[in-house]
Amino acid sequence: MKYSIGEFSLITQLSIKSLRLYHEKGLLVPAHVDDTSGYRFYDEANFDTARSIKSLRRYDFSLTEIGELLEGCDDEADMIVQLERKLGDIASKIDRYQDISRSIASIIEYEKESVMDNEREFEIEEKELNTVLIAGHRMRGRYQDVGEGLGLVCKTMGRHISGKPMTLYFDCDYKEDDADFEPCVPVRKGKESEGISVRELKGGRCVSLIHKGSYDTLRSSYKRIFGYINEKGFKTVLPTREIYRKGPGMIFKGNPKNYLTEIQVLIEE
Amino acid sequence: MKYSIGEFSLITQLSIKSLRLYHEKGLLVPAHVDDTSGYRFYDEANFDTARSIKSLRRYDFSLTEIGELLEGCDDEADMIVQLERKLGDIASKIDRYQDISRSIASIIEYEKESVMDNEREFEIEEKELNTVLIAGHRMRGRYQDVGEGLGLVCKTMGRHISGKPMTLYFDCDYKEDDADFEPCVPVRKGKESEGISVRELKGGRCVSLIHKGSYDTLRSSYKRIFGYINEKGFKTVLPTREIYRKGPGMIFKGNPKNYLTEIQVLIEE
DNA sequence: TATAGAGTCTCCCCTTGGGGGAGAGTCAAT
DNA sequence: ATTGACTCTCCCCCAAGGGGAGACTCTATA
Numbered sequence A, B: 001m002k003y004s005i006g007e008f009s010l011i012t013q014l015s016i017k018s019l020r021l022y023h024e025k026g027l028l029v030p031a032h033v034d035d036t037s038g039y040r041f042y043d044e045a046n047f048d049t050a051r052s053i054k055s056l057r058r059y060d061f062s063l064t065e066i067g068e069l070l071e072g073c074d075d076e077a078d079m080i081v082q083l084e085r086k087l088g089d090i091a092s093k094i095d096r097y098q099d100i101s102r103s104i105a106s107i108i109e110y111e112k113e114s115v116m117d118n119e120r121e122f123e124i125e126e127k128e129l130n131t132v133l134i135a136g137h138r139m140r141g142r143y144q145d146v147g148e149g150l151g152l153v154c155k156t157m158g159r160h161i162s163g164k165p166m167t168l169y170f171d172c173d174y175k176e177d178d179a180d181f182e183p184c185v186p187v188r189k190g191k192e193s194e195g196i197s198v199r200e201l202k203g204g205r206c207v208s209l210i211h212k213g214s215y216d217t218l219r220s221s222y223k224r225i226f227g228y229i230n231e232k233g234f235k236t237v238l239p240t241r242e243i244y245r246k247g248p249g250m251i252f253k254g255n256p257k258n259y260l261t262e263i264q265v266l267i268e269e
Numbered sequence C: 001t002a003t004a005g006a007g008t009c010t011c012c013c014c015t016t017g018g019g020g021g022a023g024a025g026t027c028a029a030t
Numbered sequence D: 001a002t003t004g005a006c007t008c009t010c011c012c013c014c015a016a017g018g019g020g021a022g023a024c025t026c027t028a029t030a
Helices: A005-012 A016-024 A044-058 A063-071 A076-117 A143-160 A215-232 B005-012 B016-025 B044-058 B063-071 B076-117 B143-160 B215-232
Strands: A040-042 A125-129 A132-136 A139-141 A166-169 A179-186 A197-201 A204-212 A236-246 A260-267 B040-042 B125-129 B132-136 B139-141 B166-169 B179-186 B197-201 B204-212 B236-246 B260-267
Touching: A005 A016, A005 A040, A005 A044, A016 A040, A044 A063, A063 A076, A076 B076, A132 A143, A139 A143, A143 A179, A204 A215, A215 A260, B005 B016, B005 B040, B005 B044, B016 B040, B016 B063, B044 B063, B063 B076, B076 B236, B132 B143, B139 B143, B143 B179, B204 B215, B215 B260
Parallel strands: none
Antiparallel strands: A125 A204, A132 A179, A132 A197, A139 A179, A166 A179, A166 A236, A204 A260, A236 A260, B125 B204, B132 B179, B132 B197, B139 B179, B166 B179, B166 B236, B204 B260, B236 B260
16 A cells, blocks of 8 residues: 555654655655656555654654664664663753753842832831851952952852852941952851851841942942941941842843842941 | 954853854844954943843843843843743743653663563463453454554553553454454553543453564464463453563564563463 | 646755854954 | 964855745546
8 A cells, every 4th residue: 555645644643844854864765756756655664664753753862863773773772772862861951951940940039029129218227137157258359359259159159059149348448449358148058168268147236228229329328327327326346248139130230220239237236 | 442252252252153143133232343344343331241141041042032131121020021931931841851751761661671571482371360450442343453442542541551551352262353352551540431441350360371473473372372271171261361561662663573472361260 | 638726846945053164354463 | 564363254054844936747527
């Protein structure tokens, strides 16, 4: 019994285009090709091959791989090896996509959270801070270098990170070029490594203000918060903290007008 | 500060080819293009865009999607929607790959198992069968139609299947065209549906022989097993069972010489 | 037997995200 | 002025087909 390509396509559920491609690649050669018309005709034996190809395609084998399998299909042990290799491929794809999935989920969480805060106006408040475990990288230089240090710390600690990134400032006054600071992140656990210090950061009573907008305008908020502290007669404790509640985002830099930075100054009780 | 495409490529870790492509697609337009030489020059602002593109590519966004995101990046809420859509995409990909992974694993198991039996020679033996839950599709016709019925049952029961497919034969003698049989599979659980009967198949003492080779030669094994039964003076109980321990395989038809079919004839105790 | 309509053929272009290379122009240093 | 390093555009390539054009071929009906 002979089947034209159209009939064969209907039966096997493979498109005519695909059948012609498989013919060209030598995967599924029609039983007979008419010399004068060039028409392809398929027979019963072709059904088995068609079924094999369909299965393998469903399992994400490439046409090249299918070709190799169809050639050497006599030794079944070899086929098992191929299947196991494929299983490994698939597993690593799953791993990769799961990584991506986790990353995207955490980005969404980050963005959502900060969008919520976005409409509020913020006032100075006093509050109690808990002691937290942090990993930090102490350095000297200009304020712009904070980003770099933060990147280093985040990359090193990876998924142990348990909170927003922050910077500790150890100077009592503003220094342009030789500031002493420590970009850090809260972590669940972690071990010391080159340049990275892991330790507890003591909590306590503090004065806090959330600054909205570009980092260039941070100093106006510092002025406000220290004005408040002086007015109340508090004595401050170093280091001062900056918590980056919403910064440049993990994908887009975003609009600096929407950046949110919390300034925390600990006070003696 | 201006960077040539080579420098920019080194810094951003994007290939020159990619950079030119992104320029062409309008995703990452150099800050300046020299009129006469056509040389591309990038500036600081381009770094942010480059970083965004790299992140999004890592998260499996297509260039088209990235383009749309870069256009409408002012409304962040919209970006969250896009990210969530992507998250859904990724999740469905993971699902799909996990399905494939499971399928391949079961194929491997099937093939391995049967390869092990492959070298053995088989003799008639008597053994005890347990009662099992089966799903079957009773039908009349030719023996060749067994395959179809089995396909139906397997597709319907899907992952509830818990053993090798088999056929029950209800005729006491060989009928060419109007045999009465029931392709079925053991299942863990399952509900009746159109044409499918789910029930317990009673066990008992039986005479069993594993037939090696094409189904066309099955009758010689039947002759042997019934010869044995007559010799021993056993009385048989219908239906007779054929268990397809290794058949045409899920991908390749395989070599019929290696097919293994167990014939089980229950006897009165 | 002519013709219409359906089926099939080959050939070409398109998709994604670039890689590889040819041939020509440009830049900076010697 | 020349040389070597960069860069430009343009073309072809990958996988697995999809879409369509223009030309044949087959079959059924008038």
